[in-house]
Amino acid sequence: MTLILTRSTIRALLADAVADVEAAVARAHRDLADSRAVLPAPPAMALPGASGTFLAMAAASGPDRLAAVKLLADLPDNRAAGLPVQRSTVLAVDADSGACVALLDGAELTRTRTAAATAVATRALARTDATTLGLVGAGPLAYAHVRALLPARAYEHVVLWGRTPARAQDLAARITAELGLPAKVLDNPRAVTEAADVLCTLTPSREPLVEGAWLAPGQHVNAVGAPPRPDHRELDTEAVVRSRIVVDAYDTARAKSGEVLIPLAEGALTEDDFRRELGDVLSGRAEGRTSAADLTLFNSVGVGLQDLAAARLLIDLAEERGLGLHVDLAG
CATH class of the missing domain: 3.30.1780.10 (ornithine cyclodeaminase, domain 1)
Known part of the structure; x- marks a missing residue:
């Protein structure tokens, strides 16, 4: 049956x-x-x-x-x-x-396992003293991420931005009411990026919404929302190149992730720069974060x-x- x-x-x-x-x-x-x-x-x-x-x-x-x-x-x-x-x-x-x-x-x-993968990567890569969670995107995937990331983490508040202001305000209110974490809507992706210790990008964007110049040493970024297409990405080339990259699976990222394929085509990145898989970090075969100053990136394409x-x-x-x-x- x-x-x-x-x-x-x-x-x-x-x-x-x-x-x-x-x-x-x-x-x-x-x-x-x-x-x-x-x-x-x-x-x-x-x-x-x-x-x-x-x-x-x-x-x-x-x-x-x-x-x-x-x-x-x-x-x-x-x-x-x-x-x-x-x-x-x-x-x-x-x-x-x-x-x-x-x-x-x-x-x-899909929504739940995607947020779970982000939580796994964040626990492996983010600094343990991270207190501000940032969200670029305000759809159902954003709420799922907050719900998945909260357990065993000492976040003090959430900052977020969404393309539709009313939707972003609704999400902030829901996070505060249902999860007990103060949440605030900021004016633009840059404000969220600069305020966050852990940043999750959760939009189906084709063009970058986050620039490398806005990132600071010690941050952890989860690039999650872009569809599995080689011409879509949420982070610009500088953001990716500045980061210590961990992918969910190299073969999938090499075939489908604009986050790494566009910088690769530009000559700003090599394939060795994104061969580090999440499973290898979890099993101790590869290093994730090596210091408090590392800027780490989990490039989440989503895998079967x-x-x-x-x-x-x-x-x-x-x-x-x-x-x-x-x-x-x-x-």
């Missing part, structure tokens, strides 16, 4: 599982570093004359006994029609038998292994709680 998990069911399962998702994502990256998981770079498919791209984000994990693929549709034209620009579905099969284990809506799963780790957790939680719909696809 195949377990089907809808967005609302996934949201309910994840409501009290922030720490569990972070632990699952951290373990997945360590498994990748230890060659217990497989993560190819995702192929991108574009139809002639269309602006959309379809990505098949595949992974397989020995410890989780799953192989999975998330089909991500990135469709910029949806914005004008009032539809989500990105939609995704995750298919998971048993690694031993090949049986279809589960089919999951990708929206809430994170989806698999979240799917494994959701499948187990759903079975424990008797949630979801079971369907015999072979019937």
Whole structure:
């Protein structure tokens, strides 16, 4: 039987599982570093004359006994029609038998595992005395990030900016009311960048919103929001070149991340500058932050292994709680 998990069911399962998702994502990256998981770079498919791209984000994990693929549709034209620009579905099969284990809506799963990956990287790379969290972007991913980053961190306040002022004010009010952390909207990305100890960029920007000249030694930056396209980025070349870069997966970054591919094409960066993977840092094979003065950058493209780790957790939680719909696809 195949377990089907809808967005609302996934949201309910994840409501009290922030720490569990972070632990699952951290373990997945360590498994990748230890060659217990497989993560190819995702192929991108574009139809002639269309602006959309379809990505098949595949992974397989020995410890989780799953192989999975998330089909991500990135469709910029949806914005004008009032539809989500990105939609995704995750298919998971048993690694031993090949049986279809589960089919999951990708929206809430992706948002939560993305924030969890940022939390994992931030705990590994940011200074322990960081007190100000900065957000460039005010959508649902921004709230998910605050929720994921708060546990075990001594943040004193949040500063943020969004393209829509009313939306930014709503987010600040929600952070304060629901998470108990004072949050303030600032005038522009520069003000947020200069005020933050830990900065998260969470926009689907094509052009840089953060300049390297605004960054200070000791900061940690999570570049998260840009779509997996080689011509989109949130940080300018100077910001990337000044940083000690950690990627979620080198092969994926080399194929899909404008954050590193644009500086690489300009000759400002070499491939060796972004070979350092998060799993290698977590496993101790590579150094992350080496001093309090380091400017560190987590270049988060998002990978199928994170989806698999979240799917494994959701499948187990759903079975424990008797949630979801079971369907015999072979019937």
